Amino acid sequence: MKMYLGSINDQLWDVTENDYAIIDLDNLTNHDKANKQCNTMSLNTINNAIDSKVFEQIKDCDRANEVWKRLEGTYEGSPAVKSAKLYIFKYKLTSFKMKKDESILEMFHRLQVIVNDLKALGGKIKDDDVSYRFLMCLPDTRDIPVEREGVDKDDKKEDEDNKKKSIEFKASSSFKNKGKLDS
Incomplete structure (x- = not known):
């Protein structure tokens, strides 16, 4: 307003x-x-x-x-109510974690709502602290399932089968004119 x-x-x-x-x-x-x-x-x-x-x-x-x-x-309530709300939002921020089955975008949105509520109540929070909290909550890259656009599950199974059927070749090298190198 x-x-x-x-x-x-x-x-x-x-x-x-x-x-x-x-x-x-x-x-x-x-x-x-x-x-x-x-x-x-x-x-x-x-x-x-x-x-x-x-x-x-x-x-x-x-x-x-x-x-x-x-x-x-x-x-907004009285100053005592504001103080209690501020305490609750600070706790939510410090204990913030990514939920199971939550996308990174959804997690970021949830974090942003907490930060905006904190700021609306007069809470002081640095952008660096928010960035740090967000980065610390990101899952390990090995845990993120990779989805490719336009590829359905049947194509994924074929790709996995093709990977299993790969052929290995024995590596070898030969030198032509081997005698010229020794002289």
């Missing part, structure tokens, strides 16, 4: 996150008018982005900041 509101207008996110204050309602300054308009635009954007059931929870809020704080509390 931060990126979306910021893409509409830089001040939209500032008003949503930090709120604003109008000192004199009878004599609005240009700055007050701009903040009020940004608040209205932000409220409209958030209301259009959420489900009708969620709207019921925030429809009484007049300020975008109020809406944002309520949504944060509802979906």
Whole structure:
């Protein structure tokens, strides 16, 4: 939401996150008018982005900041809840392993979801650590079955049979003009 509101207008996110204050309602300054308009635009954007059931929870809020704080509390939880979630995701990352019958692409996707959840909660993680964790989870190359596109199982059996029927030749060498080499 931060990126979306910021893409509409830089001040939209500032008003949503930090709120604003109008000192004199009878004599609005240009700055007050701009903040009020940004608040209205932000409220409209958030209301259009959420489900009708969620709207019921925030429809009484007049300020975008109020809406944002309520949504944060509802979906991210209190600081204690955030801390517990962060701990759980850190544990998931440190104990991450490739599942049996899981492709490398599926494993990478699962790892990326954990990393994104960690970052969304404010967790600090280096890309090098993620890369290391991914590489350490890769299976040994001898354990990966090699699949060739366009080859069915019958062709594979024929290839294996042909390998078993290979012919070996005795290696030999001969020198012509052997006498010239000795002189």
